[in-house]
Amino acid sequence: MSLDSNRLRHTRSEEVPVKVASANRLDAVLPQRQQRTVASDQLVLGNNVLLPSRYRDGVSASLRRIPPAPPSVRERQVENIVASFLGSLERPLPEKRPLYHVVHLATEIAPVAKVGGLADVVTGLGKALQEKHHRVEIIIPKYKTLDTSLIKNFKKLEKHFFSYFDGAEHENVVWTGFVEGLRVYFIDPLHPAGFFNRGRIYCEPDDFKRFTYFSRASLEFLLQFGKRPHLIHCHDWPVAVVAPMYKFIYANAGLRAKIALTCHNFEPQGKESMEALMSCGIQFKAPLHKDHFQDNILADKINVLKSGLLHSDFITTVSPTHAREVLTPEGGEGLHTTLRSLTKKFYGIVNGIDDKVWDPATDSHLEHHFTADDLKGKELLKNKLRLRLGMAIQGIDARRPLVCCVSRLVPQKGVFLLRSAIFHTLNRGGQFILQGTSQIPEIKKEFDELAQQFEDHPHVRLILRCDETLTHNIFAAADIFVIPSMFEPCGLTQMYSMRYGTIPVVRKTGGLADSVFDVDQKYVAEEKRNGFTFNEPTEEALASTLDRAFWYFKEQPQWWKSLIQKVMRIDLSWDAAPIDQYLKLYEHTVEDGHPPASIS
Incomplete structure (x- = not known):
């Protein structure tokens, strides 16, 4: 086994903390882990000849080993060696890429602790990095609601550790x-x-305390358990305070990592009083100044997301269009001026999806499977889902277009447009299924009443609870998937829907604009047209776009089938581009000390 393979193995010793003082004592310094690269030490040429693979740009390499051969063959063998060697100089060798130890700090991970798309991204990005042979570890809180049945080898470590908060350990x-x-x-x-x-x-009243405690405890865990990652990748405001805390406490205590911050949503930012932030041990004195935290709008509040942006080595958001939107007063949620000052380290990368979890050919949540070449299973699933939910499927009802949506019911998702879409679909002879939940009392009440109104309706169902199997079946059974978001940093549901041959109808914003292209937009290349889009967040614009989709569905069935097959064949996985863009950011930031000028 190579040195790098040994380095990446998970052993029990990784779970035993090193005896190190906590970060309250800044004189505790641990050795930085040496970075190594993965590359073959030898190149196998013809006739079982081994040469070192370290040559390039015309530099010759000495012969390492030539197996014994009769004199009559030796001349021919040497000729083969020379020919193979010279030929190899004309072919570029695979580029050596470093392997990194990446620790993700987050508040969600699918499928064990999931509220929204953040959970899917943390899992998907982690798996994609691990498949590229990087060492990936993830730290999240141990919630009471954790689904431990989905965690393999789940166990409590024998050793505990202490962390500082509110003046005590x-x-x-x-x-x-x-x-x-x-x-x-x-x-x-x-x-x-x-x-x-x-x-x-x-949505607990002490969320700020909960997550600043977790942020400090996570860094303390890394320090005391002897973990020395190359990168600490933070996700959203709850762990954004890690960036300044690391720079002004833990970098001096022995950690030697670069800090990445991905902002999946700029709306929640972690605004609180100055005293609340001091609970986790941050003191405002040089070089850590008050204005690093001061909110851009509320001068008496601190903003941990803003400080995370300032003190991270690089920042990403989850689509190029959203990266441009948040530089404006309308889209920046008060952070546009801060982000404008950070454009040299700010990037937009569209998320990928886990195409092994989301695969209609193998999905364990589905009773029937299907592919782009064989869509029979999709039609069977459409009928079975409607039958299970008590909806009409006989006679003319069998041919009705089925419109669906799976969404958190929050203002960002355009809930008033969702409500309008239900009634418009019904008026146009379609059927509608909505699955979603809300923790906002007014919205929850409105949709509870709507669900009761349609409880026995033959063409509408509202399922206001989480059910992963139902979710997968909705994506697979639907004809049309509607996403009328007010803003959408990336969005994953439009990608899931296309993976399952369900055509998206979306508002053109953020990541939706980067992944869905209207079938009637002639200036867009034919191969990229994959759905229906509208610009204005109005009921009229959504209704008009749904009407276009209904017309194609009813009047052009063969064209519609071709569109289904087309969207199913689009590569929306992490390997399609996002993972290479993240690796370019990691590599430049670790090797050069700063992120690249471009990730394209």
Whole structure:
């Protein structure tokens, strides 16, 4: 086994903490892990001749080993060696790429702790990196609601550790296991407030305290357990405080990592009083100034997302269009001036999807499977889903277009347009299925009443609960998937829908604009046209776009079938481009000390 293979193996020793003082003592310094590269030491040429692979640009390499051969063959063998060697100089060798140890800090991971798309991205990006042979570890809180049945080898580590908060040291228990093949550590604070012993992941009155505690505890865990990642990749505001905390506390305590921050949504930012931030040990004195945290709008509040942006080595958001949108006063949620000052380290990368989890040919959630070449299973699933939900499927009803949506019911998702889409679809002779949940009382009440209104309707169903099997069946059964978002940093549901041959109808914003291109837009290349789009966030614009989709569905059935097959063949995986863009950012930032000028 190579040195790098040994380095990447998960061993029990990784779970035993090194005896190191906590970061309250800044004189504790641990050795930085040496970076190595992966490349073959030898190149196998013809006739079992081995040469070193370190030559390029015409530099010759000495012969390492030539097997014994009779004199009559030796001349021919040498000729073959020379010919192979000279030929290899004309072919570029695979580029050596470093392997990295990447630790993701997040508040969600699919499928064990999922609220929205963040969970899918953390899992998908982690798996894609691991498939490229990088060492990936993920740290999240140990929630009471954690689905431990989906965690392999789930266990509590024997050793505990302490972290600072509110002027005292608090004990933390560490659990570990594998989620979708990824090593995950779950931080379980023994804090009297029971920060994660709640019935939900978000929307607690002390969210700011909960997640700043978790952020500090995560860094302390890395320090005390002897982990020395090349990169710490943070996701969204709950762990954005890691960036300044690392730079002004933990970099001096022994950690030597670069900090990446991916912002999946700029709307929640972590705004609180100055005193609330000091609970996790941050003191405002040079070189850490108050204005690094001060909110751009509310001068008496701090903003941890803003500070995370300033102190990260690079920032990404989840689509190029959204990266441009947040530079404007309309889209920047008050952070546009900060982001404009950081454009040299700010990038937009469209998320990928896990095409092994989301695959209609093998999906374990589906009773029937289908491919672009054989769509029979999709029609069977459409009828079975409607029958299961008590909807009409006989006679003329069998041919009605089925419009669906799976979404969090929040203002960002255009809930008033979703409501309008249900009634418009019904008026145009279609059927509608909505699956979603809301933690906003007014919206929850409105959709609870709507679900009751349509409880026995033959053409409409509202399922206001989470059910992963139902979700997969909705994507597979639907004809049309509607996403009328007010803004959408990336969006994954339009990609899932296309993977399952369901045509997206979307508002042209953020990542939706980067992934869905209207079938009637002549200036867009034919091969890229894959759905229906509208610009204005109005009921009229959505209705008009749905009408175009209904017309094609009813009047052009063969064209519609071709569109289904076309969207199913689009590569929307992490390997299609996103993973290489992230690796370019990682490599430049670690090797050169700064991110690249471009990731294209």
